[in-house]
Amino acid sequence: MRALTPTLMKTSITGFFFVLLLVLLPGFSNKDLPKSAFKVISFQEFEQLAAEESEKLRVFNFWATWCAPCIKEMPYFEKANQSDKELELYFISIDDARRPERVTAFIERKAIESPVYLLNDVDFNSWIDKVSPDWTGAIPATLFIQADGSRHFHEGAMEETELLQRIDQLKQ
Amino acid sequence: MKNTKKFIGILQALLLLATVSLAQNNGYEVGDEAMDFHLQTVSGSQVSLEGLEGNQGAIVIFSCNTCPYVQAYEDRMIELHQTYASKGYPLIAINSNDEKISPGDSFEAMKTRAAEKKFPFAYAYDKSQEVIRAYGATRTPQVYLLEKESDRYIVRYIGAIDNNYQDATSVSEFYLADALDALLSGAKVPRETTKAIGCSIKWSRNSQ
Numbered sequence: 001m002r003a004l005t006p007t008l009m010k011t012s013i014t015g016f017f018f019v020l021l022l023v024l025l026p027g028f029s030n031k032d033l034p035k036s037a038f039k040v041i042s043f044q045e046f047e048q049l050a051a052e053e054s055e056k057l058r059v060f061n062f063w064a065t066w067c068a069p070c071i072k073e074m075p076y077f078e079k080a081n082q083s084d085k086e087l088e089l090y091f092i093s094i095d096d097a098r099r100p101e102r103v104t105a106f107i108e109r110k111a112i113e114s115p116v117y118l119l120n121d122v123d124f125n126s127w128i129d130k131v132s133p134d135w136t137g138a139i140p141a142t143l144f145i146q147a148d149g150s151r152h153f154h155e156g157a158m159e160e161t162e163l164l165q166r167i168d169q170l171k172q
Numbered sequence: 173m174k175n176t177k178k179f180i181g182i183l184q185a186l187l188l189l190a191t192v193s194l195a196q197n198n199g200y201e202v203g204d205e206a207m208d209f210h211l212q213t214v215s216g217s218q219v220s221l222e223g224l225e226g227n228q229g230a231i232v233i234f235s236c237n238t239c240p241y242v243q244a245y246e247d248r249m250i251e252l253h254q255t256y257a258s259k260g261y262p263l264i265a266i267n268s269n270d271e272k273i274s275p276g277d278s279f280e281a282m283k284t285r286a287a288e289k290k291f292p293f294a295y296a297y298d299k300s301q302e303v304i305r306a307y308g309a310t311r312t313p314q315v316y317l318l319e320k321e322s323d324r325y326i327v328r329y330i331g332a333i334d335n336n337y338q339d340a341t342s343v344s345e346f347y348l349a350d351a352l353d354a355l356l357s358g359a360k361v362p363r364e365t366t367k368a369i370g371c372s373i374k375w376s377r378n379s380q
Contacts, residue, residue: 123345
């Protein structure tokens with residue numbers, strides 16, 4: 001029994017580091033990850049995410065798989081995020097959380113690399129104003145958060161040049 | 173001379189832009205008088221506020237065929253009409269989406285949808301988007317509850333139908349029904365505006 005203990009300990013220490021690695025891995029820049037991170041989050045988790053400190057300009061794009069204007073503008077966001085190291089993009093899906101596979105299948109099909117979080121809270125009136133008082137609730141909609149924490153909101157679809165101009169403007 | 177023309181051109185463009193953005197932001201607020209409309213419905217007739225008879229108001233809902241939120245609410249819209257039309261508040265659904273941008277929202281498609289779902293309420297087509305611009309709706313579905321005061325229609329509630337599009341049995345806040353019940357009992361509407369995620373309006377390109 002006693003002879004086994006060091007081996008067991010070794011195994012559990014290795015196991016611990018392995019688990020630690022798994023936990024830490026998603027914390028690295030999303031640009032290092034081969035595939036998009038996906039998870040279902042509550043509004044509280046969204047607020048925590050939005051409140052995180054960052055040196056970068058953070059962009060939260062609200063969309064859904066069934067929303068044509070959202071899907072049209074997604075590549076502009078994705079491209080900007082890939083070419084601009086000072087940007088941190090999150091796609092916030094407001095799809096039906098009872099069918100997350102619709103979102104994950106979409107991510108696969110479109111090869112989206114930026115993290116996609118499905119915001120699961122249908123009591124919309126309780127949180128829309130907290131994202132921005134300017135938001136009427138239509139999607140697509142985009143929240144920009146500058147490094148100093150100041151928020152800028154855009155409701156409606158954006159053309160690529162419009163998005164890039166906005167990003168440039170907000171990075172200054 | 174050329175430069176002056178250019179300048180005037182730019183000025184006109186700016187003015188137009190300002191007008192468009194104003195038109196989109198300056199919709200009705202609670203307490204405002206709502207304009208009447210005369211719109212073609214799927215049943216082949218016209219619907220207007222002044223054409224309503226024996227009513228106390230109207231439930232105007234900016235709607236469409238294609239939005240999943242609208243689809244989730246269609247059965248509830250039918251029920252609301254069945255409950256409240258006889259009490260003086262008929263429901264009028266208005267589709268303002270441009271069919272060129274959203275072919276599934278064409279007048280023909282509206283007729284098909286209305287037949288499939290056997291809509292008991294008027295389903296009207298706001299092809300010119302004049303009505304939605306005046307009201308200021310930005311998404312579907314979006315409700316404008318109007319109360320009739322002599323000949324005028326006053327906006328009493330703007331927002332969502334309730335607080336759970338996914339599951340009618342899990343609703344905990346019946347915004348529209350509560351507002352209707354309040355008006356019917358002569359009380360003040362408890363919550364006059366609410367927000368909800370909805371589908372953006374498919375605005376016509378030439379008007380933007």
